[in-house]
Amino acid sequence: MAPLKKAVPTPDRPARGGAASGLAGGRGGGRKRAPPAMSRFGGRTREYPALSIDRFDRDNLRARAFFLSHCHKDHMMGLRATALKRRLEVSLKVKLYCSPVTKELLLTNWKYKFWENHIVALEVETPTQISLEDETSGEKEDVVVTLLPAGHCPGSVMFLFEGENGTVLYTGDFRLAKGEAARMELLHSGTRVKDIQSVYLDTTFCDPKFYHIPSREECLNGILELVRSWTSLSHNHVVWLNCKAAYGYEYLFINLSEELGIKVHTNKLDMFRNMPEILCHVTTDQRTQIHACRHPREDDCFRGNRLPCGMTYLNGTPVHVISIKPSTMWFGERKKKTNVIVRTGERTYRACFSFHSSYSEIKDFLSYICPVNVYPNVLPMGGTEDKVLEILKPLCRSYRRIMEPRYKPLGTLKRAHKRELSDTDEDDLFESELISTRPKIPKWQRGESRPSSTGQAENSEGNINESTESYKGTTTYTSFKVDFVDCEESNDDDDDDDDEEEPEKNTVQFLSHEPNATSTANFSGVTSDQQESNASVPCWDEFFTGNKLEESSENEDNLPSSADAGGSQSLFSDSDGVSDSTHISSVNSSQSTHISEQGSQGWDSQMDTVLITSQERSALDLSTGGSRAVFPVLQESPRDTQLDSSRGKPPGQDRLCAHDGACGLESKGCEKAAEDGTAHIQDVLAEISDSSRTPDLELRRDSQSSSDFEIPLTPGAEAPQPDKLHYLYKKLAAGENIITEKKV
DNA sequence: GCGATCAGCT
DNA sequence: CACAGCTGATCGC
Numbered sequence: 001m002a003p004l005k006k007a008v009p010t011p012d013r014p015a016r017g018g019a020a021s022g023l024a025g026g027r028g029g030g031r032k033r034a035p036p037a038m039s040r041f042g043g044r045t046r047e048y049p050a051l052s053i054d055r056f057d058r059d060n061l062r063a064r065a066f067f068l069s070h071c072h073k074d075h076m077m078g079l080r081a082t083a084l085k086r087r088l089e090v091s092l093k094v095k096l097y098c099s100p101v102t103k104e105l106l107l108t109n110w111k112y113k114f115w116e117n118h119i120v121a122l123e124v125e126t127p128t129q130i131s132l133e134d135e136t137s138g139e140k141e142d143v144v145v146t147l148l149p150a151g152h153c154p155g156s157v158m159f160l161f162e163g164e165n166g167t168v169l170y171t172g173d174f175r176l177a178k179g180e181a182a183r184m185e186l187l188h189s190g191t192r193v194k195d196i197q198s199v200y201l202d203t204t205f206c207d208p209k210f211y212h213i214p215s216r217e218e219c220l221n222g223i224l225e226l227v228r229s230w231t232s233l234s235h236n237h238v239v240w241l242n243c244k245a246a247y248g249y250e251y252l253f254i255n256l257s258e259e260l261g262i263k264v265h266t267n268k269l270d271m272f273r274n275m276p277e278i279l280c281h282v283t284t285d286q287r288t289q290i291h292a293c294r295h296p297r298e299d300d301c302f303r304g305n306r307l308p309c310g311m312t313y314l315n316g317t318p319v320h321v322i323s324i325k326p327s328t329m330w331f332g333e334r335k336k337k338t339n340v341i342v343r344t345g346e347r348t349y350r351a352c353f354s355f356h357s358s359y360s361e362i363k364d365f366l367s368y369i370c371p372v373n374v375y376p377n378v379l380p381m382g383g384t385e386d387k388v389l390e391i392l393k394p395l396c397r398s399y400r401r402i403m404e405p406r407y408k409p410l411g412t413l414k415r416a417h418k419r420e421l422s423d424t425d426e427d428d429l430f431e432s433e434l435i436s437t438r439p440k441i442p443k444w445q446r447g448e449s450r451p452s453s454t455g456q457a458e459n460s461e462g463n464i465n466e467s468t469e470s471y472k473g474t475t476t477y478t479s480f481k482v483d484f485v486d487c488e489e490s491n492d493d494d495d496d497d498d499d500e501e502e503p504e505k506n507t508v509q510f511l512s513h514e515p516n517a518t519s520t521a522n523f524s525g526v527t528s529d530q531q532e533s534n535a536s537v538p539c540w541d542e543f544f545t546g547n548k549l550e551e552s553s554e555n556e557d558n559l560p561s562s563a564d565a566g567g568s569q570s571l572f573s574d575s576d577g578v579s580d581s582t583h584i585s586s587v588n589s590s591q592s593t594h595i596s597e598q599g600s601q602g603w604d605s606q607m608d609t610v611l612i613t614s615q616e617r618s619a620l621d622l623s624t625g626g627s628r629a630v631f632p633v634l635q636e637s638p639r640d641t642q643l644d645s646s647r648g649k650p651p652g653q654d655r656l657c658a659h660d661g662a663c664g665l666e667s668k669g670c671e672k673a674a675e676d677g678t679a680h681i682q683d684v685l686a687e688i689s690d691s692s693r694t695p696d697l698e699l700r701r702d703s704q705s706s707s708d709f710e711i712p713l714t715p716g717a718e719a720p721q722p723d724k725l726h727y728l729y730k731k732l733a734a735g736e737n738i739i740t741e742k743k744v
Numbered sequence: 745g746c747g748a749t750c751a752g753c754t
Numbered sequence: 755c756a757c758a759g760c761t762g763a764t765c766g767c
Contacts, residue, residue, distance in 0.1 A: 037756080057748095073759060082747075152757095173757085204757070244754080246758045296760075299754075330755055355757050381756070 037204055039074070040385065041377040047165035047198060048143060050132050054172060056084055064132040067145070068098040069172025070156035071105040071247055080111050088118050091135060095120045099147055101155030101275070105247065108271040122147050124157060125186055146186045150174040152202075152355050153248035154278070160186065166197030169369065171377070173202045175357045177215060181368040196371040203376035204356040205328070206388050213328060213358035214340050220255055222340035223324060223351045227256055230322055231289040236314040240307055241292040242325040248355045249292065249326070250278050256290055257281035265291040265309060286311040302347075326353030359391075367395040 043055025044063070052063035057078030060066075069075060078084060087094060098106070100121040106112045107119070122128050127146045133139070143163035150156040152173040159170045169187075181187055187194055205213065214222075227239045241264070243249045253264040254277070263283040272278040286293075286309050295301055295308030302323055306312045312319060324341075331342075331352045340352040357365065366374060374396050376388045393399040 244758050245760075248757075327755070328757055
């Protein structure tokens with residue numbers, strides 16, 4: 001959830017202090033900034049008010065049981081307050097339920113030690129019955145709670161409550177790729193999705209502005225290649241990851257460390273003492289080429305070519321530091337299309353990175369669950385509750401009920417109906433039958449299929465997913481070739497980045513393409529102007545010879561429409577059609593308890609800024625240790641991927657290369673490389689771009705591409721357009737009937 | 745003095 | 755540009 005930060009004054013008890021007291025309103029006299037995304041979730045659900053979740057102040061103090069979805073401060077409000085401490089002292093029964101990882105992280109902070117005897121770690125995906133007893137009246141109520149992996153940060157979970165008042169899902173903060181809900185066994189009953197009364201939903205990015213956020217893998221790979229290219233220049237080329245001090249970047253650290261054999265320097269790591277799979281990739285030894293350390297004046301440090309930890313020399317020579325700042329909003333604000341990595345200064349980069357589901361991921365999730373009610377936990381910045389509900393309600397059953405006859409005579413149907421169509425033009429969301437008959441993805445198929453965002457689409461395309469992803473299980477690493485291109489044009493037209501250092505703002509486009517970029521581009525369902533100029537009809541041969549298929553299914557079918565249309569901006573997808581796909585089928589365990597994630601759709605590279613199309617390059621070729629998986633735990637079930645201390649190491653974990661060896665491999669002749677980083681990055685990349693591809697990569701790539709086909713293309717085109725043809729080919733390849741479904 | 749809150753700043 | 759969290763000032767207890 002985006003900041004729950006500011007206390008929201010309530011009628012029963014206004015926030016204390018400062019402005020709220022009315023006494024300090026005049027302080028400073030400066031204008032208040034627009035508030036960031038604000039929590040709307042007060043800590044309790046309507047159905048189970050005796051439970052407090054992620055809020056531990058005010059009335060929540062009286063809860064019969066407490067739940068913590070993850071260890072971010074904005075979800076821990078009141079958790080160490082005196083009032084709660086006192087309650088624990090007089091009650092042995094009151095418990096805080098959370099995941100084992102969250103418990104570990106919480107208790108490594110001495111400020112929360114007093115919880116020690118009151119925390120109950122629940123295994124993820126293990127339904128547990130909890131007896132809630134009112135300590136004064138003795139009244140009892142049973143509820144079954146199930147923790148589901150949330151993909152937000154280590155230990156993060158969603159809570160599924162089942163009891164007398166129906167089934168309720170509280171998502172906490174989550175990032176789940178499309179189709180993840182369908183893979184969660186415990187969201188299902190038999191073969192069907194459970195009948196969920198209410199979802200309390202993380203709506204941080206529930207704004208068409210964030211229609212598409214590149215998958216974790218895509219972002220990771222962008223960062224990986226940038227870090228790789230810089231650190232390979234010489235032993236004293238160092239990267240500073242300017243990460244906010246929060247759990248959630250661990251999987252990035254782990255993957256960088258695994259891929260490059262370079263541990264990540266952090267200020268603290270004792271909280272991971274019982275999590276060897278993280279611990280072995282971070283270090284408090286400054287003498288490393290990747291840093292994620294913090295300092296109050298870290299920007300000053302950086303400007304002085306110093307790391308926040310103070311390191312200025314490595315291997316006896318001054319370090320050359322670049323910074324990479326992960327962010328999501330920044331990309332969301334771009335008016336022009338950008339890539340996952342954008343250069344913002346001579347030595348500064350922005351990398352796309354998100355802990356929260358994108359607009360389309362949220363919609364996919366919700367439409368799959370299809371609850372009766374939805375309650376947004378967060379109002380996106382600048383958003384209103386009405387606006388968010390306008391987006392979400394059509395995906396709920398309650399909406400349909402409202403839409404039925406009783407409103408008809410009032411004349412409101414048309415307007416509402418229009419809204420419904422506009423926002424979800426891809427299907428008939430209000431067939432409640434769809435909900436009840438939606439099949440669960442069979443267990444054996446999990447991790448191999450890409451259920452679509454809607455039941456209908458899934459029905460029509462499920463087979464394709466299955467057939468084209470049959471290689472998924474073997475997709476254990478990614479590969480792609482990158483080039484950094486300094487673009488003449490500025491990335492942004494307004495707010496220049498604060499770390500801007502160069503007179504002219506160069507944008508380094510981080511592009512990854514297939515070797516046959518032109519042909520793949522032609523498979524695009526939607527073509528840009530530029531694309532159209534050289535658009536040609538897709539060729540079956542190319543399609544079928546294992547070259548990547550490209551299609552912006554999302555743009556096609558989940559097309560942001562009316563509601564979306566205004567500010568809609570698929571951040572990384574300009575519909576140009578050359579979508580890059582990085583081929584990873586699992587997210588690393590460190591991103592919590594979770595997911596065998598198939599990356600969400602590849603984002604479309606921006607063809608208009610392609611100066612150099614990169615060729616595919618196998619990660620194998622560059623990886624220091626050989627065939628290492630970027631995401632080493634994909635075979636594991638969600639439960640197994642939990643960062644529990646009891647959990648075994650992921651496969652291959654022991655293969656952490658000595659980083660000297662790693663660097664030495666690629667640093668030849670680069671010792672005097674520092675002055676112009678970009679040029680040298682390009683040099684290095686040029687050098688490695690000859691690397692050959694491994695044959696099976698192509699298979700993987702192909703298999704991955706199926707994720708782009710989860711939603712049927714819009715039928716009804718008169719003549720077979722390239723995209724149509726592409727679709728037909730796809731179906732044919734899947735051995736399917738090519739009769740198109742009639743859409744609403 | 746401590747905790748809560750807010751402004752300001754990453 | 756804001757995903758989360760720190761610091762310091764201020765206020766209430």
